[in-house]
Amino acid sequence: MRGVIDRHPFWSAVIFVVAAVLVWMIFAVWPDWLKDLIGRKKVFLNALFNGVTLGGLYFLVASGFTLIFGLMRNVNLAHGSLYLLGGYVGYVAAEVTGLWLLAFPVAFILVAAFGILLQFFVFRRMEGQDLRQTLVTIGISIVMADLMLWIWGGDFYNITPPEWLSGPMTTFFVTTVKRSGDLVFLKYPLVRIVIFAASVVVGIGMWLLLNRTRIGMLIRAGVDDRDMLSATGARIQLVFVGVFAFGAGLAGVAGVVGGTFQSLAPGEDVRFLLASLVVVIVGGMGSIPGAALGALIIGLAEQFGSVYFPTYAVVLTFLIMVAVLAFRPQGLMGRS
Amino acid sequence: MALADNRLASDGRDRPTWFERVPPAYWVGGFLLLVMPSFASDFILFQIFGWTFILGIIALSLMFLAGYGGMVSLAQMTFAGCAGYMVAIFGTSAITDISLGWPWFVAIPLALIVAVLLGTLTGWLAVRTEGIYTIMITLAIAAAFFYFTRQNYVIFNGFSGFNGVLPPQLFGVDWRGSTAFYYLTLFWAALCYFAVLYISRAPFGLALQGIRDNQRRMSALGFNAIAHRVAAYAFAALLAGIGGILLTWQSAQISPGTAGIGAAIDILVVAVIGGLRHPIGAFIGAFIYVILKTFALDALEAIGLAGERFQLLIGLGFLLIVFWSPDGVLGLWARWRESRSRDPLLERGGERP
Numbered sequence: 001m002r003g004v005i006d007r008h009p010f011w012s013a014v015i016f017v018v019a020a021v022l023v024w025m026i027f028a029v030w031p032d033w034l035k036d037l038i039g040r041k042k043v044f045l046n047a048l049f050n051g052v053t054l055g056g057l058y059f060l061v062a063s064g065f066t067l068i069f070g071l072m073r074n075v076n077l078a079h080g081s082l083y084l085l086g087g088y089v090g091y092v093a094a095e096v097t098g099l100w101l102l103a104f105p106v107a108f109i110l111v112a113a114f115g116i117l118l119q120f121f122v123f124r125r126m127e128g129q130d131l132r133q134t135l136v137t138i139g140i141s142i143v144m145a146d147l148m149l150w151i152w153g154g155d156f157y158n159i160t161p162p163e164w165l166s167g168p169m170t171t172f173f174v175t176t177v178k179r180s181g182d183l184v185f186l187k188y189p190l191v192r193i194v195i196f197a198a199s200v201v202v203g204i205g206m207w208l209l210l211n212r213t214r215i216g217m218l219i220r221a222g223v224d225d226r227d228m229l230s231a232t233g234a235r236i237q238l239v240f241v242g243v244f245a246f247g248a249g250l251a252g253v254a255g256v257v258g259g260t261f262q263s264l265a266p267g268e269d270v271r272f273l274l275a276s277l278v279v280v281i282v283g284g285m286g287s288i289p290g291a292a293l294g295a296l297i298i299g300l301a302e303q304f305g306s307v308y309f310p311t312y313a314v315v316l317t318f319l320i321m322v323a324v325l326a327f328r329p330q331g332l333m334g335r336s
Numbered sequence: 337m338a339l340a341d342n343r344l345a346s347d348g349r350d351r352p353t354w355f356e357r358v359p360p361a362y363w364v365g366g367f368l369l370l371v372m373p374s375f376a377s378d379f380i381l382f383q384i385f386g387w388t389f390i391l392g393i394i395a396l397s398l399m400f401l402a403g404y405g406g407m408v409s410l411a412q413m414t415f416a417g418c419a420g421y422m423v424a425i426f427g428t429s430a431i432t433d434i435s436l437g438w439p440w441f442v443a444i445p446l447a448l449i450v451a452v453l454l455g456t457l458t459g460w461l462a463v464r465t466e467g468i469y470t471i472m473i474t475l476a477i478a479a480a481f482f483y484f485t486r487q488n489y490v491i492f493n494g495f496s497g498f499n500g501v502l503p504p505q506l507f508g509v510d511w512r513g514s515t516a517f518y519y520l521t522l523f524w525a526a527l528c529y530f531a532v533l534y535i536s537r538a539p540f541g542l543a544l545q546g547i548r549d550n551q552r553r554m555s556a557l558g559f560n561a562i563a564h565r566v567a568a569y570a571f572a573a574l575l576a577g578i579g580g581i582l583l584t585w586q587s588a589q590i591s592p593g594t595a596g597i598g599a600a601i602d603i604l605v606v607a608v609i610g611g612l613r614h615p616i617g618a619f620i621g622a623f624i625y626v627i628l629k630t631f632a633l634d635a636l637e638a639i640g641l642a643g644e645r646f647q648l649l650i651g652l653g654f655l656l657i658v659f660w661s662p663d664g665v666l667g668l669w670a671r672w673r674e675s676r677s678r679d680p681l682l683e684r685g686g687e688r689p
Contacts, residue, residue: 075472131408134471135608135658138601142651150645270597274479277472285469311487318480322461325473329464 029177038308045173045186047307048300053192055299056199057261060254062276062283062291063206064247070223070286071243073130074123077137079251080273081144086111086252087259087268088148091157100162100260107252115248119241141269149266159259165191195257202250203292210288219243223286278317282324284334293332369522378514386517386586388626389525392619393579395606397572400532403612404541405568406548410600411458411474414481415451415573416580417595421485421492422447423501423581424590430500431493440504448577455573456566463565478600486592497591501584512585521582525619528575532615535571544568605654611666620665628653 005012025034026048030041038044065079076082089110090103118140126132160166168187177183210216218239221229230236258264258272275298280286283294298317305313324332373381398412427443429435438446458477462470485492503511503520511520535541546554547561555561584590593599602625610621632646661667 077471132658134408135604136655138604139651139655139658142601142605142647143655146645146647146651150648274476274597277476281469281472281476311489312484314483314487315480318476318483321476325461325464 026173042186043307046188047303049186049188049192051300051303052296053196053261053299054303055296056196057254057257057295058275058279058299059203059292059295060199060257061251061272062279062295063203063288064250064254065276066280066283066286066288066291067206067219068244068247069280071219071226072123072240075130075134075137076247077134077273078118078141078144079247079276080269080271081141081148082111082115082248082251083255083258083272084148084264084266084269085114085144086249086255087159087264088152088157088255089252090256091159091259091264094159094256100159100165103159103256104253107256108249111252111255112245112249115245116241118248119244123244124237124240141273145266145269148269152264154266157259157264159256159264161191161260165194169193191260195261199257203288206288215239215242278321280331281321282331284331287331287333290331290333373515373518381518382514382586384626384630386514386521386582388619388622389521390579390582390586391603391606391622391625393525393528393582394576395603395610395618395622396528396532396615397575397579398603398607399610399612399615399618400535400575401568401572402607403614404536404544404548405565407462407470407565407568408604409458409462409474409569409572410471410604411455411462411478411481412572412576413595413600413603414458414478415455415576416583417481417485417590417599418454419447419451419577419580420501420584420590420594421498422450423584424498425491427501429498431498434491434493435498440506444581447581448574451577451580452570452573455576456570458573459566459569462569463562475597475600478595479597482592482596485595492592495592497589497594499589501588501590503585512588517586521586524578524582528578529615529619532575536615540564540567602650605650609654609657609664611664613663613666613670617664617666624665625650 025041025044035041061079061083065076068074068076068079086107090107093106094100094103122136122140123133126136167190169190171186171188173186208216210220218229218234221234222236222239226236254272255264258268262268279294279298280291281294282297283290283292297320301317301320302313305316309316328334372385376385394412394416397415398409401412402408423443424431425434426436426438426446427440428437436443458474461477462473465473485497486495488494503517505511509516511517536545543554543559544564546557547559547564551561583594587594606621606625607618608621609624610617610619628650629646632649636645636649657664661671663670
């Protein structure tokens with residue numbers, strides 16, 4: 001930390017000032033001139049919260065993508081389809097059993113199993129042929145999109161969270177002061193907060209798994225040098241299958257989360273594939289912290305964009321991507 | 337059509353004239369294509385062949401980048417869509433508030449220049465990365481263009497886009513008439529095809545192929561790899577722009593969906609199905625795609641499936657091709673020829689390795 005500050009004194013100061021302003025904007029009661037400038041604080045806080053929670057969802061999708069890429073150099077362009085499949089499977093599971101929580105393990109296991117099939121029958125056959133693998137995943141995503149359209153139709157599906165999670169939660173963030181002097185606190189949907197907390201837990205869990213366990217050690221070694229790892233006698237194919245299953249299952253879980261947050265429909269697969277592409281390009285390919293940072297940036301950019309300049313909200317995220325590519329092609333946290 | 341046998345006559349005999357050097361398949365194919373309007377119906381001329389040539393030109397631009405440059409770009413449809421939009425904006429369309437109504441000899445070159453600029457910019461971004469990264473970045477750029485045109489109403493007229501974009505009435509000919517449009521697309525398709533063939537053997541194309549095979553060695557020889565790649569993007573954007581303008585004229589409209597993500601992937605499918613090893617592959621792939629897209633509905637209903645399962649058919653076909661013949665139909669053809677010329681006694685290939 002100290003080393004970073006010593007090396008980049010100017011940028012550290014900029015980041016520090018921005019963070020301080022942000023903290024002030026979140027906690028302080030806004031004076032009138034700021035309200036005149038950018039609107040009410042409630043709108044700002046809602047955009048902030050929506051951005052952060054959307055970032056959590058993006059992280060769930062993109063972390064599996066980046067993990068698979070980092071280890072196997074395989075750009076799985078069917079990742080969005082895995083997301084949508086997980087969402088539909090979770091929807092069916094929740095409808096049949098009536099248990100929202102059950103949707104998560106069912107989606108994880110089924111989509112992970114599908115991922116194992118993919119790894120066995122597709123990717124293992126064409127190891128080392130990056131381009132061909134990518135083309136095959138495009139084909140798979142076309143076929144899967146049409147099959148899912150066939151089974152579930154073009155309707156919107158919504159996974160309803162259980163009773164104890166629905167409804168708003170009063171947070172301790174002050175939005176405004178009433179004339180009587182009472183403080184008005186921000187209300188925010190509880191389910192989004194819970195899901196965001198869960199994705200933070202998943203992220204920390206992945207970090208611990210990667211950095212503190214033997215399996216994580218194998219995976220990190222595989223990322224660095226696959227051939228050398230298999231030469232030392234590690235059963236690398238087993239690691240590949242495991243990582244692919246885990247990444248696919250994570251996409252499935254993200255599908256359930258997305259179905260609860262938003263809705264499931266044809267076309268969402270492409271949307272989330274693009275989101276995870278942009279997230280990992282911004283954050284750096286193959287890096288879990290990079291995926292977290294990228295997801296946060298993209299989620300915030302999308303939400304603030306749609307609130308403050310609605311016409312160009314989507315373009316903003318791509319502008320961020322272009323800027324990162326132009327000045328730091330390996331991504332913010334990527335290694336060159 | 338002609339599967340060009342590009343070997344020049346290098347043996348000791350007299351050098352044949354250029355007339356003799358053109359392989360017979362070219363003569364037959366060219367003659368058939370030229371006399372096509374005398375026996376084919378308007379539907380076949382305008383819908384099947386017009387569309388085949390247009391898709392073929394756009395896929396050809398991808399084939400040029402991927403086959404000779406080793407860069408698979410999903411943004412080719414974006415360049416095409418950009419040129420189509422620019423023709424609608426600078427030229428005439430039914431949206432008179434936005435269209436500037438400039439004459440065609442200003443609007444069309446300007447549209448191509450804008451498309452080439454966009455292609456150069458995209459290339460400049462994309463060549464910073466390699467291989468699979470290129471696919472992702474160009475896909476992201478294609479998506480950005482799609483969303484931008486869909487949300488921007490001031491310049492791109494948002495969701496509905498432009499309609500009533502018609503080709504100019506040059507020489508008193510209605511260029512959207514089926515025969516005239518057929519010859520128009522045929523002319524541009526042939527021009528682009530031979531341009532790519534020429535460039536692939538010109539010093540620039542050879543250097544590009546060298547960079548594809550070994551960038552470090554080419555850099556050591558003094559070639560500027562980045563500049564060659566960006567130039568390849570610019571040229572491919574020019575081809576795609578020509579295709580895009582023709583596409584806009586054919587359907588007389590352009591909207592964000594024309595350059596959407598599905599369309600971008602379709603171009604990749606076309607190029608890969610045909611085969612990336614020779615420019616003709618783009619047109620073969622486009623022909624297969626158009627035939628499938630036009631007749632799949634009837635064929636699927638005949639075997640008892642709903643017609644909207646077309647995407648499934650295309651996707652499965654694409655998967656099969658990528659799985660078993662990464663070189664597409666051209667690869668299958670080459671393998672078949674090789675197996676025919678194989679000597680059953682020696683179990684060795686013919687004269688060609």
